[in-house]
Amino acid sequence: MLKIDGISSHYGGVQALDDISLFQREGEILALIGGNGAGKTTLLNLISGIIRPSCGKILFKGENIVSFPPERIVELGIIQVPEGRHLFGPLTVRENLELGAYRRRGKHNKKKISEDFKYILQLFPVLEKRLNQRAETLSGGEQQMLAIGRGLMGKPVLLLLDEPSLGLAPLVIQEIISVIERLRKEGTTVLLVEQNARAALRISDRAYVLETGKIWLHGTASDLLGTVEVKRAYLGQDSMAFSIR
Amino acid sequence: MDFSQQIAQYIVTGLTIGAIYAIVAMGFNIIHNATGIVNFAQCEFISLGGMFMYSLVVLFKVNLIISFFISTAGVALIGALIEIGPIRHARSKEIIVLIFLTIGLSEVLRGTAQEVWGTDNVGVPAFSGENPIHLLGGGTIVPQHIWIFAITVLVMLLLHYFFKKTLMGKAMRATAVNRRAAALAGISVNRMTLFSFAFSGALGAVAGIIIAPISTTSYDTGIMLGLKGFAAAILGGYGNFAGAILGGVILGLLESLGAGLVSSQYKDAIAFSVLLLVLFLKPTGIMGYGEAERV
Numbered sequence: 445m446l447k448i449d450g451i452s453s454h455y456g457g458v459q460a461l462d463d464i465s466l467f468q469r470e471g472e473i474l475a476l477i478g479g480n481g482a483g484k485t486t487l488l489n490l491i492s493g494i495i496r497p498s499c500g501k502i503l504f505k506g507e508n509i510v511s512f513p514p515e516r517i518v519e520l521g522i523i524q525v526p527e528g529r530h531l532f533g534p535l536t537v538r539e540n541l542e543l544g545a546y547r548r549r550g551k552h553n554k555k556k557i558s559e560d561f562k563y564i565l566q567l568f569p570v571l572e573k574r575l576n577q578r579a580e581t582l583s584g585g586e587q588q589m590l591a592i593g594r595g596l597m598g599k600p601v602l603l604l605l606d607e608p609s610l611g612l613a614p615l616v617i618q619e620i621i622s623v624i625e626r627l628r629k630e631g632t633t634v635l636l637v638e639q640n641a642r643a644a645l646r647i648s649d650r651a652y653v654l655e656t657g658k659i660w661l662h663g664t665a666s667d668l669l670g671t672v673e674v675k676r677a678y679l680g681q682d683s684m685a686f687s688i689r
Numbered sequence: 690m691d692f693s694q695q696i697a698q699y700i701v702t703g704l705t706i707g708a709i710y711a712i713v714a715m716g717f718n719i720i721h722n723a724t725g726i727v728n729f730a731q732c733e734f735i736s737l738g739g740m741f742m743y744s745l746v747v748l749f750k751v752n753l754i755i756s757f758f759i760s761t762a763g764v765a766l767i768g769a770l771i772e773i774g775p776i777r778h779a780r781s782k783e784i785i786v787l788i789f790l791t792i793g794l795s796e797v798l799r800g801t802a803q804e805v806w807g808t809d810n811v812g813v814p815a816f817s818g819e820n821p822i823h824l825l826g827g828g829t830i831v832p833q834h835i836w837i838f839a840i841t842v843l844v845m846l847l848l849h850y851f852f853k854k855t856l857m858g859k860a861m862r863a864t865a866v867n868r869r870a871a872a873l874a875g876i877s878v879n880r881m882t883l884f885s886f887a888f889s890g891a892l893g894a895v896a897g898i899i900i901a902p903i904s905t906t907s908y909d910t911g912i913m914l915g916l917k918g919f920a921a922a923i924l925g926g927y928g929n930f931a932g933a934i935l936g937g938v939i940l941g942l943l944e945s946l947g948a949g950l951v952s953s954q955y956k957d958a959i960a961f962s963v964l965l966l967v968l969f970l971k972p973t974g975i976m977g978y979g980e981a982e983r984v
């Protein structure tokens with residue numbers, strides 16, 4: 445479904461990604477793990493067309509999408525839930541969700557969109573009471589749910605989730621994890637970016653570990669989980685997040 | 690006419706002129722929200738609206754209503770072309786560079802208008818005659834004032850409907866709030882910016898058209914009206930729509946009452962004193978939240 449081939453990226457003179465190649469199969473949850481500044485967000489923004497690579501290809505269903513503008517990439521069904529939520533703060537919760545379905549605008553989709561709207565309120569019941577509230581007045585966890593809900597309103601073929609668990613309480617993280625698992629069951633392909641390696645590996649099929657712009661490890665999630673456990677035991681770390689070294 | 694009637698008259702005039710300022714302020718706000726810039730070509734949109742109307746109605750004897758729509762659409766098109774051409778292709782996207790670009794464009798438009806129409810002030814017939822209507826209290830009102838007021842209210846209602854109820858309007862607001870998130874929702878930021886210029890063009894044109902029968906029009910009438918509309922936008926809180934209306938009405942009333950009760954010499958000075966006072970005391974304006982509103 446997704447194939448990234450020899451992508452490098454620079455901000456000014458600073459290299460953020462160095463010759464990255466990876467692939468993702470349809471229906472798969474792929475985890476992209478790495479510490480601060482590893483280049484995870486950069487990679488997602490390259491896929492979404494927010495920034496352009498210095499070289500390399502990004503193939504989606506065989507088509508090179510590297511020079512596509514963001515709205516065309518969204519039209520293909522590649523939808524990113526960005527790090528730090530990026531909600532439309534002064535707009536209401538309802539409006540944020542409606543705008544998530546922007547790519548499906550047009551008369552013939554109205555019924556499906558309202559069905560999806562109900563489905564998302566069912567996934568995140570807290571949002572229902574807050575539909576007419578400005579998005580910026582939600583709590584952090586609620587905002588993250590809204591961000592994911594807005595992404596889902598676009599009916600993603602490939603969902604790019606950038607650190608959905610960042611700064612959230614364990615209970616909320618659990619809720620988001622179960623939503624991701626549910627999405628997989630429904631056939632959505634998910635690319636999950638996380639620093640929280642253990643949580644990510646537990647729900648994903650395969651994973652790549654990124655470090656300072658390079659792929660450091662990749663393999664099936666269970667293999668990597670073993671590696672992580674080994675490192676953790678070896679290095680004596682006790683936190684959920686792990687350092688790659 | 691006794692004193693209270695006189696006051697009523699000033700208020701009517703103030704509200705009318707305030708309505709014009711509000712429309713102009715709205716034009717400034719829409720582009721500001723979409724791009725972060727102050728579009729000084731807004732002044733030329735007003736002049737062009739008036740001059741297009743004059744050409745169609747007076748020179749080519751076109752029907753008034755048709756002229757209204759052609760003039761508005763024509764200036765909207767000019768707004769759109771400004772965005773598609775110079776603004777979109779500017780090498781630097783720095784706000785200050787773009788603002789200077791609009792000043793340059795404004796000069797070009799005004800120069801061209803001067804070549805086409807010359808420098809004379811010309812009149813446009815009032816929409817429904819000049820016979821004053823007698824009000825209940827004993828005052829009078831010229832029908833054009835009613836037209837100005839009604840059209841302004843209609844424009845505001847349409848804008849409100851567009852921005853609050855339609856997906857496209859919500860997408861424009863979303864783009865104003867967060868361009869990256871808008872792009873990630875599949876909204877074409879370029880297209881929204883284009884719309885904002887076309888809208889502002891249309892708003893400027895409407896202001897220029899509806900005031901032309903009262904104050905005459907020329908290739909540069911838009912400068913003073915534009916700057917006062919800008920003052921109204923600042924007064925209300927730059928970028929804020931409700932603020933534009935409030936700012937416009939307050940400025941219009943101050944000006945009209947000031948001119949009537951003190952001296953008409955101070956008419957223009959009042960607007961700019963208010964502008965300076967607001968910038969000095971509360972730069973975010975009456976309804977403004979400050980820059981935090983725009984992420």
Ligand SMILES: Nc1ncnc2c1ncn2[C@@H]1O[C@H](COP(=O)(O)OP(=O)(O)OP(=O)(O)O)[C@@H](O)[C@H]1O
Pocket residue numbers: 455456458459460478479480481482483484485486487527639
């Ligand atoms: N807009 C930018 N301008 C300049 N440098 C940037 C920019 N965005 C990211 N970088 C740099 O690129 C590198 C990769 O950043 P990126 O945001 O992709 O990391 P990340 O893996 O998402 O980190 P985190 O987990 O902290 O979000 C970092 O060194 C960062 O400083």
Ligand SMILES: [Mg+2]
Pocket residue numbers: 484485486527606
């Ligand atoms: Mg990141």
